[in-house]
Amino acid sequence: MKTFNYNSLSPERIEALIKRPKMDFASVFGRVQPILDAVEERGDEAIRTYTKKFDGIDLDSVTIDPSVADVSLDAEAKEAIDRAMSNIFRFHREQGTSRIDVETMDGVVCSRVARPIERVGLYIPGGTAPLPSTAMMLGVPAMIAGCKTIVIATPPDQNGNIPASILYVAKKVGAQTVVKAGGAQAIAGMAFGTETIPKVDKIFGPGNQYVTAAKMLLQNSEAMVAIDMPAGPSEVLVVADASTDPEFIAADLLSQAEHGSDSQAVLVITDDADLEAIHNATVKQLNALPRKGYAADALEKSFILTVENTIQAMEFSNRYAPEHLIISTEDAEELSEEVVNAGSVFIGRWTPESMGDYASGTNHTLPTYGYARMYSGVSLHSYQKFITMQKISEDGLRSLGPVVETLAEIEGLQGHKNAVSIRLNKLSKAMR
Numbered sequence: 001m002k003t004f005n006y007n008s009l010s011p012e013r014i015e016a017l018i019k020r021p022k023m024d025f026a027s028v029f030g031r032v033q034p035i036l037d038a039v040e041e042r043g044d045e046a047i048r049t050y051t052k053k054f055d056g057i058d059l060d061s062v063t064i065d066p067s068v069a070d071v072s073l074d075a076e077a078k079e080a081i082d083r084a085m086s087n088i089f090r091f092h093r094e095q096g097t098s099r100i101d102v103e104t105m106d107g108v109v110c111s112r113v114a115r116p117i118e119r120v121g122l123y124i125p126g127g128t129a130p131l132p133s134t135a136m137m138l139g140v141p142a143m144i145a146g147c148k149t150i151v152i153a154t155p156p157d158q159n160g161n162i163p164a165s166i167l168y169v170a171k172k173v174g175a176q177t178v179v180k181a182g183g184a185q186a187i188a189g190m191a192f193g194t195e196t197i198p199k200v201d202k203i204f205g206p207g208n209q210y211v212t213a214a215k216m217l218l219q220n221s222e223a224m225v226a227i228d229m230p231a232g233p234s235e236v237l238v239v240a241d242a243s244t245d246p247e248f249i250a251a252d253l254l255s256q257a258e259h260g261s262d263s264q265a266v267l268v269i270t271d272d273a274d275l276e277a278i279h280n281a282t283v284k285q286l287n288a289l290p291r292k293g294y295a296a297d298a299l300e301k302s303f304i305l306t307v308e309n310t311i312q313a314m315e316f317s318n319r320y321a322p323e324h325l326i327i328s329t330e331d332a333e334e335l336s337e338e339v340v341n342a343g344s345v346f347i348g349r350w351t352p353e354s355m356g357d358y359a360s361g362t363n364h365t366l367p368t369y370g371y372a373r374m375y376s377g378v379s380l381h382s383y384q385k386f387i388t389m390q391k392i393s394e395d396g397l398r399s400l401g402p403v404v405e406t407l408a409e410i411e412g413l414q415g416h417k418n419a420v421s422i423r424l425n426k427l428s429k430a431m432r
């Protein structure tokens, strides 16, 4: 990993580090748009064609109904999934916002109620590894919100089947349909609907450049579909000091680097730390990883930044706005108060990021690429709409009506004024 010293870098160089490697979406959009058009026009047949082309699979059927699917999963795997889902359930259920009712003045009551988005599509990446944890993270809040239609899409394995772990989660969250396809074709299938895939209103989930490009294009199309957030390759930023165990640092960096060649792992560490020990631990652990190739590629594009103190480390972290921030310093708890921009934060030496990826209860679908500056991760609210209501009594109309008449007059909107005046006249006649 390249190493820089914060105080020796020019402002331009720091800005470049914060920006991440450039994503070339223009050329991907050009490749993805024809796939979207084909699925819109030809439905399931186009999904079969692209699944054959990109995944090398001849699909017998494009979808399956998980409620009747046979799931053979060993007891240990089931228990682990059950435990994780229970924690995710508990944390997300608490995010439920109860109804708000406010009497803004006598006789004028304003309310806000939450209602589920009725039809949701959950994309579970699977190009290089099946991710049942993402099915849990996206499925559990959909179930709590009460979404009526839950569609899950994920690439099939080499035999054209959906991994049992994902089917198990699909059953548990009450999904009606599992689409046996990945990539842009699966996203288009959910956005437009096909003979076998129900059309959805919002699409969730991370994925590779084709998946992300498809979500971005469809969001601005006639498909009338929303997306959760712009999500890119996984990233982690570790803030550490000389007290942090080099083996922990290496393991945390590698845990995200192994996701894909385009992942980013950043270490921001005080300049009194033993960088050689960290380097040695990283090389040793890297060589033992089955996904060494991806992790090594990712580390090539990653970097270490040495800083004067942990406050300076947090300054950089807030500017970088990482998807995951691990604070592994002696003053971790205090330092967490300094967080302004991050998707999710892991506090203290016993909190590796893997815990949140799988089972602590927080959601692992988070904004990447600096979008943590203005987006939140997936939560229960992502599956809800908040609808406002108001109810005005006769007294309320008498006191607030004239204000609205005046404001409508200022805007020159006589029709708006009339809707109030007609009622006020009726009320004053009834009084006589």
Ligand SMILES: NC(=O)c1ccc[n+]([C@@H]2O[C@H](COP(=O)([O-])OP(=O)(O)OC[C@H]3O[C@@H](n4cnc5c(N)ncnc54)[C@H](O)[C@@H]3O)[C@@H](O)[C@H]2O)c1
Pocket (backbone or CB within 6 Å): 031, 050, 051, 054, 055, 124, 125, 126, 127, 128, 129, 131, 134, 155, 181, 182, 183, 184, 206, 207, 208, 209, 210, 211, 231, 232, 233, 234, 259, 260, 262, 263, 364, 365, 366, 368
């Ligand atoms: N931010 C997060 O929460 C998060 C979580 C997990 C994974 N990820 C990211 O998700 C990504 C997963 O990527 P993946 O590739 O393993 O799986 P994926 O499921 O996103 O994509 C696989 C699909 O891409 C399609 N495809 C492959 N080559 C293609 C081509 N040349 N043209 C068009 N389509 C093509 C195939 O149909 C295949 O099914 C990684 O970048 C990883 O970092 C992010």
Ligand SMILES: N[C@H](CO)Cc1c[nH]c[nH+]1
Pocket (backbone or CB within 6 Å): 131, 133, 134, 233, 234, 235, 323, 357, 364, 365, 366
């Ligand atoms: N770290 C990923 C989000 O960036 C989520 C994940 C799934 N499985 C393991 N990790």
Ligand SMILES: [Zn+2]
Pocket (backbone or CB within 6 Å): 234, 255, 256, 259, 357
């Ligand atoms: Zn992960």
